[in-house]
Amino acid sequence: MTSIVSATAFVLLVGTPTDVIPNPLFTRMTPVRLFDYLLLCVNALLFGIWVYLSTRKGCSLNSIHRPTISAMLSFLAIGCPTCNKLVLLLVGASGALNFWAPIQPVVGSVATALMASVVIWELRRLKAHS
Numbered sequence: 001m002t003s004i005v006s007a008t009a010f011v012l013l014v015g016t017p018t019d020v021i022p023n024p025l026f027t028r029m030t031p032v033r034l035f036d037y038l039l040l041c042v043n044a045l046l047f048g049i050w051v052y053l054s055t056r057k058g059c060s061l062n063s064i065h066r067p068t069i070s071a072m073l074s075f076l077a078i079g080c081p082t083c084n085k086l087v088l089l090l091v092g093a094s095g096a097l098n099f100w101a102p103i104q105p106v107v108g109s110v111a112t113a114l115m116a117s118v119v120i121w122e123l124r125r126l127k128a129h130s
């Protein structure tokens with residue numbers, strides 16, 4: 001049950017401010033891509049699996065930074081490039097569209113690979129303690 005709540009929280013905490021989940025609080029200047037939905041769902045699923053595995057035989061708080069980094073990368077990867085203040089500060093508006101937007105899928109793929117590696121690491125940890 002905790003893993004389902006965690007995966008749902010991931011979807012809401014990443015999807016709402018990036019306006020992948022439509023809401024009246026945030027406005028997105030660029031359209032949501034299919035990749036954004038896919039990335040959000042896959043990373044939420046992997047996060048839920050990680051929560052389930054890490055709570056099975058004692059929480060592995062040593063590895064909490066890995067899913068946190070993955071969640072932040074997911075947030076950056078699916079967010080509107082022109083709405084992200086950090087990206088605008090670093091590369092400007094034209095850089096956000098011409099530089100950041102094209103590499104967002106790469107950042108999302110890295111986030112997914114990192115989250116998958118965290119899940120694999122937890123599986124190995126559980127097998128070692130069995």
